[in-house]
Each structure stands twice: as structure tokens, then as C-alpha cells.
Amino acid sequence: MILFKTSTGPVLEHEGIYFNVTPTDWDALLNQDRLAAHLSAQAIVENMTEAPAALLAPIGTQEVWASGVTYFRSRTARMDESKDAGGADFYDKVYHANRPELFFKANPNRVVAPGGVMHRRKDSQWIVPEPELTLVMNHRGQIIGYTCGNDLSCRDIEGENPLYLPQAKVFKGCAALGPGILIAEEPIKPETVIACEIVRGTETIFSGQTTLSQMKRTPEELAGWLFKEESFPSGAFLMTGTGVVPPDNFCLQTGDEVRISIQGIGTLVNTMD
Numbered sequence: 001m002i003l004f005k006t007s008t009g010p011v012l013e014h015e016g017i018y019f020n021v022t023p024t025d026w027d028a029l030l031n032q033d034r035l036a037a038h039l040s041a042q043a044i045v046e047n048m049t050e051a052p053a054a055l056l057a058p059i060g061t062q063e064v065w066a067s068g069v070t071y072f073r074s075r076t077a078r079m080d081e082s083k084d085a086g087g088a089d090f091y092d093k094v095y096h097a098n099r100p101e102l103f104f105k106a107n108p109n110r111v112v113a114p115g116g117v118m119h120r121r122k123d124s125q126w127i128v129p130e131p132e133l134t135l136v137m138n139h140r141g142q143i144i145g146y147t148c149g150n151d152l153s154c155r156d157i158e159g160e161n162p163l164y165l166p167q168a169k170v171f172k173g174c175a176a177l178g179p180g181i182l183i184a185e186e187p188i189k190p191e192t193v194i195a196c197e198i199v200r201g202t203e204t205i206f207s208g209q210t211t212l213s214q215m216k217r218t219p220e221e222l223a224g225w226l227f228k229e230e231s232f233p234s235g236a237f238l239m240t241g242t243g244v245v246p247p248d249n250f251c252l253q254t255g256d257e258v259r260i261s262i263q264g265i266g267t268l269v270n271t272m273d
Contacts (some may be wrong), residue, residue: 001039003029003145004180005056005163010048012039013180014268019047027234031138034146036185057113057177058136058147061234064111064175066132066151067222069094069103070215070241089189090162100217100225105151105239106175112150114252117269119173121250124154129251131196131260133188133212135219136181138235138272141227143219145181147190148260148268149239152176173273177237180265188195188212188218196244198252206250209241 001015009024021042023029032038069091094101112118120127133147154176158168182188195209219240226238252258252272261267 001036001043001181002149002180002231003039003058003183004052005058006052006054007056011052012043014043014126016048017043018153019043020053021047026058027062030060030062030136030144030235035138038185039183047244055114055179057108057116058179058181059108059111059177059237062235062236063232064106064134064149064177064239065106065226066103066133066169067217067238067241068103069100070100070217070222071210071243072214072216078159089256095216099220099239102222102226102238103169104179107167109205110170110172110174112173112175112269112270114178115268116176116270117173117273118150118152118170118176118258120254120272121154121171121174123155124168125152125251126155126156126159126239127152128246128250129153129196129198129252129258129260130239131194131244131262132242133175133192133194133221134238135238135240136235137227137232139231140212141223141232143187143223144235145183146236146262146265148179148183149237150176150258150260150270151239151242169265175239176268176270178268182265183218187240193261193263195261197261198246199257199259200253200255205256206246208244208246214243215240 050071130151154168177264190213
């Protein structure tokens with residue numbers, strides 16, 4: 001089941017058919033007890049509707065957090081970009097540490113919807129998309145679903161000094177979520193493929209993919225650390241890191257289209273300003 005957020009209310013896709021669901025308040029819906037069963041019960045003829053033409057980002061008042069250096073490829077890239085600043089060892093240590101790197105990424109007003117335009121920070125000359133499986137958690141810290149996330153990142157700013165991480169990660173239009181939320185009662189499978197394609201004009205200038213099995217930490221482990229000493233009254237989103245990294249000479253340009261696809265969820269498409 002995929003749950004979409006639209007301007008007229010939440011819409012559920014179940015076995016290729018679309019249904020209106022309640023409650024219509026997004027925060028209340030994501031925190032509904034036994035959400036999967038609740039939605040299944042509403043997939044009836046009386047609630048059928050048309051496929052949504054336009055989608056909103058599937059977020060209410062939740063914060064978006066992110067995990068760093070959860071894939072070996074990301075560890076290597078971060079070490080390379082920060083070696084001149086003396087920060088390379090930080091990333092190697094956190095990759096092997098018990099405690100993961102977790103950081104605030106965005107509040108809802110910084111999140112871009114499917115089909116929307118993301119922002120290229122103008123004081124960065126090395127900005128890249130980061131395709132990430134994103135966990136959707138209710139206020140109890142339970143993983144209720146999964147979506148695609150784009151953790152847009154300024155690698156030159158972060159590489160200059162690890163203390164610049166907030167500036168490299170948090171700015172207007174810095175995150176995208178969607179197209180919808182895969183509602184699942186069982187954990188997502190390790191063999192799930194996460195892919196990224198970047199199109200410039202009519203040409204694909206980058207493509208790559210990984211699988212969730214390449215992630216060093218489990219989604220459940222990351223969710224547990226996020227909620228260990230923090231509370232989120234309406235739940236939270238957690239990006240789980242990237243294993244797909246464009247080459248070091250790549251930088252996003254105005255008009256580039258980024259396509260992030262995750263098996264079972266769909267494809268999140270955004271352009272750059």
C-alpha cells in the first residue's frame with residue numbers, strides 16, 4: 001500500500017486502485033494505531049477515487065533528520081572531501097562506532113514536493129543529490145513506512161570543515177520526499193534497490209544504484225538511536241544515508257532533473273533551480 005498526500009486529502013493506492021482515507025489530518029493519520037490495518041479496512045468500493053494528478057510532500061508537522069556515513073561508499077567519499085581540513089579520520093571513526101551520526105536536516109517548510117524545484121546553494125561549487133531510503137516513524141518511534149528522500153548536500157562546504165555541516169545540509173529547498181509512503185507491517189527487504197539518475201537536457205549524465213544490504217546499520221537501529229533521548233509528538237522522518245555518490249568532478253546545475261527510485265515505493269523526481 002502506498003499512501004499519498006494531496007491538496008484534497010490523503011489517498012491510498014492498494015493493488016492498483018485508489019481510495020480516499022480518513023482521518024484527513026495528516027499528522028493524525030500517520031499516528032493512527034495499527035495504521036496498516038486501519039488503511040486496509042478503508043480500501044472499499046465506497047471510498048474509491050481517481051489517481052492523484054499532483055502530489056504534496058508526504059509530511060505534516062514532522063521534522064526530517066538524517067544519518068551519515070552508513071554506507072562504505074559514503075565513508076570513503078567523506079574522507080576524501082575532508083582530508084585537507086584534517087577531518088578524514090572523523091568519518092572513518094563514526095562508520096565503525098557504535099553511535100551513528102544523526103543530524104537535523106529540515107523542517108517541513110524546507111521540504112520540496114515530488115515534481116518541485118530544489119535549491120542550489122549559491123555559495124557552493126560542489127552540490128550533489130543523495131538518494132536515501134527514508135524512514136517514517138510515528139510518535140512512539142515505530143517505523144510505519146518508507147519513502148524516497150533526497151538529502152541535497154554541499155560537499156565542498158562540509159569538506160572545508162566538519163563544523164560547517166549544518167550549512168552544507170540545511171537551507172531552503174534542501175530536502176525532497178515522496179512520491180508517497182510505502183505502508184508496511186514488515187521491515188523492508190535488504191535486497192531493495194535504491195537508484196539515482198540525473199538528466200541534463202535529454203542526456204543522462206549520471207546513474208548509479210545500491211541495495212539496502214550495503215548499509216552498515218539497520219533501519220531499526222537508526223530509528224532507535226533517534227528516539228533514544230528525543231521525543232517527536234507527531235513523529236519524524238529519518239533519511240538513512242546514501243550509497244550512491246556521483247564522481248568528484250560532478251556538480252548539479254540549473255535545470256538538472258534528479259530521479260530517485262526505490263523498489264516498492266516509486267520514483268521521486270525534482271529539478272534544480
